[in-house]
Amino acid sequence: MDPSTSGLDVTQCDLCESAVVQMHCDTCLVKLCKACVGEHLSTGHSKPHKIIDLKDRASNLIFPGCTTHYDSLCESFCRDCKIPVCLLCVISGNTHKDHQLSLIADIFSSMKLVIQKDQKELEEIIIPTHRNITSYMQIRMSQLEKEYGYVSDSVTKHGKKWHREINKLVDKMKAEVEEMKAAHLEALTKHQEEFSQRTMKLQETLQTCKNTLASNDTSLVLTHTLLNEEYRRLPPKLTASFPAFKAQKISAENLTELFGMLTKLSFTSDEQGYFMKKAEKSPEAVPLPPVRSLLDEPEIVTIIDTGYKYLYDVQVCQSNEEIWTKGKDSLLKLFKIHPVSLLRSVRTESGNTPEEIALTYDGDLVYSDYDERTVNIVKNEQIEEVIRLESWRPVSICHTSSGDLLVTMDSDDNKHTKLVHYSDFAEKQTIQFDDESKPLYSPGFYLHISENRNLDICAADGSGAVVVVNSAGKLRFRYTGHAPAPKNESFYPVGIATNSQGHILTSDYDNQCIHITDEDGHFLRFIDCGLSYPWGLSTDSNDNLFVADSKKKSGKIIKYRYLQ
CATH class of the missing domain: 1.10.287 (Helix Hairpins)
Known part of the structure; x- marks a missing residue:
């Protein structure tokens, strides 16, 4: 077979229907063998025949014929009328006078770029998102038996309790x-x-x-x-x-x-329910922000009183003007920073104290419920369960730059701890052991996490270390504190955050300070002004640091400026 025709759907001449196609008439859109070219040229046609070699066809544009001047091809495009036009259309009459005209070849090239962009978005984002949603729905369907089993078991358990009480009575x-x-x-x-x-x-x-x-x-x-x-x-x-x-x-x-009564099964259609998967970018593809040096003395910018008796977590919203907080009760509070005011309170679905909170890139609040074994999202005043675990309990959560979710969790017997990567709430990756099959994280200690700009996953392990792995789950380093610490106590990390400089900021509960290291774990400095018992950390887009003071009856969020 002729290599020039091997990629075509029809390899035979349209005239003789036997010989291999070698030529093409762009006027009549007819495939020809060389022997049939003469016969085709002898046929009458209102436009001149344009015979080209088949292998050159891809490099020659096929222009549409003019609907007004039948012997002309349209090589221009009227942007005002949004139609192809020929040269005669332009120079004759007033139809396109003073209209903006472009060469169809230029429009063709521009549209090719747009189509290429659409194709890339379809391949890398839209179709994978739909596939992930389909997989997520399949997972949800497979969980129906278990989910409804929980409800049936609850009814049975309550019924047995009634039977016991009635028998006693x-x-x-x-x-x-x-x-x-x-x-x-x-x-x-x-x-x-x-x-x-x-x-x-x-x-x-x-x-x-x-x-x-x-x-x-x-x-x-x-x-x-x-x-x-x-x-x-x-x-x-x-x-x-x-x-x-x-x-x-x-x-x-x-x-x-x-x-007791069963709540009714209800369905809602949420226009903002799904979010498009973010295109994954390599660290090299993201321009690094300007280098900013550390201040000699960190400054307290403002102090926000949340009213919590015990305060443990803070998350800064995208606007930098609002913060979500959580304490030792079932209420999640949204505050405006300037001036300080309570904007909204949300009570957890179960009434339990949330273990930790995070924000999606769409600004929705996510929280983990340790006792219920669930991860939940708050959207449009409604709480939706998105992950339910079995034999494990969720602790810390954070969203990645690609829109995925990282969840740390403890086993029921508190003998194992792991980190699970979810994509559209479907399990994608588990990080638990190093290359020697030893646990990366200490069981029995809470694990708090944050993603760095280089996609490293940084975990504050309460046993006395910051454990950093790359996106593949390979151990990069462990940071075990810096001596002398402000209170000369052992390193006790309980909260963690990162910033645009790749710095890792870790709250040290016993030393009542914040450790700042670079992205490779090298110590840079302490922040130890005005802190009692720092716990949860969060940074805004200007790299200001928000610290939750967990001292009893303090309930304060302290905002620091620590970079030039």
């Missing part, structure tokens, strides 16, 4: 019946004994009467005591009312109200 009431029956029997027995004693005395009195009547002894008759008057007065009659069980009327309505 029945046993208690039956015991009370037995006690009342015994008391009733005892009272009747005593009453019966009293009448038995009286009857015996009456029998004795009767016998005395008989003996006296049978005797002629005058003294015996004269001294006889008459007792019938006394015995005519009978003792009080003992009467007892039997207990009765008054059953409450049972109906489906009042029983359901007492037992």
Whole structure:
């Protein structure tokens, strides 16, 4: 087969239908072999035939014919009328006078670039996003049995609890019946004994009467005591009312109200529910921000009183003017910074204290619920469960630059800790062991995470180290503190954040300070002014640092400026 035709769908001449195609008429859009070219040129046509070699066809543009001047090809484009035009259309008449004209070749090139961009977006973003959503829905469908199993188990568990309580109540009431029956029997027995004693005395009195009547002894008759008057007065009659069980009327309505009710299954259509997957960029492709040096003395910019008794986390919103906070209760609070004011409060769906909070690139709040084993997103005043774990409990969460989600979690027995990478809430990667199959993270200690600008994942491991792995999960280094520390205590990292310079900022609870290192773990300096017990950290787009002070009854967020 001719190599020039090997990529074509039709390889035979349109005229003879047997020879291999070698030429093409761009006027008639006919494929020809060389032998049939002459025959084709002899056919009459309103436009001149344009015969080209098939292998050159891709480099020659095919212009549309003019609908007004039938023998002309349109090599220009009227931007005002948005139609192709030929040279005669331009120079004759006033139809396109003063209109903006462009060469179709230029429009063709521009549109090719636009189409290439669309193709790339389709291949790299739109189609993968739809595939991920499809996979996510498949996962959600596969979880239905388990999710509804949780509800059924809850009903069964509550039913068993009711059965136990009802059995206890029945046993208690039956015991009370037995006690009342015994008391009733005892009272009747005593009453019966009293009448038995009286009857015996009456029998004795009767016998005395008989003996006296049978005797002629005058003294015996004269001294006889008459007792019938006394015995005519009978003792009080003992009467007892039997207990009765008054059953409450049972109906489906009042029983359901007492037992508990199922919320209704509902569906909502959220226009902002899904978000487009971000195009992944290599670190080299992202221009680095200008280098900024550290201030000799960090400055306190402002102090925000949140009202929490215990405060543990802060996240700065994209506007830099608002912050989300979480304490040791079920309320999540959104504050405006200047002037300080509470904008909004959200209570967790379960009523549990959220373990940690994060913000998506769309600005939605995400929180982990340790007790419920769930990760939840707050969108348009509604809370949606997006991840539910089994045998693991979520702790720290953060979003990546590509829009994915990182979640650290503890096993139920607190013997294992791992980090899981989710894409559209579907598990993508697990990071748990180093190259020697040793645990990267210490079990039993909370793990707080942040992604650095070079895509490293930085974790504050409460056992005394900042553990940094690359995006593939390979260990890069461990930072175990710097001596001397402000309080000369052991390094106790509890919160972590990064900035545009690649700095890693870690809150040291026991030393009441912030450690700043570069992206390779080299110590740069401490921030130790005005801190009590620093916990959660967050940076804004200007690299200001927000620190949550966890000291009891402090409830304060401190904003620092520490870069030039």
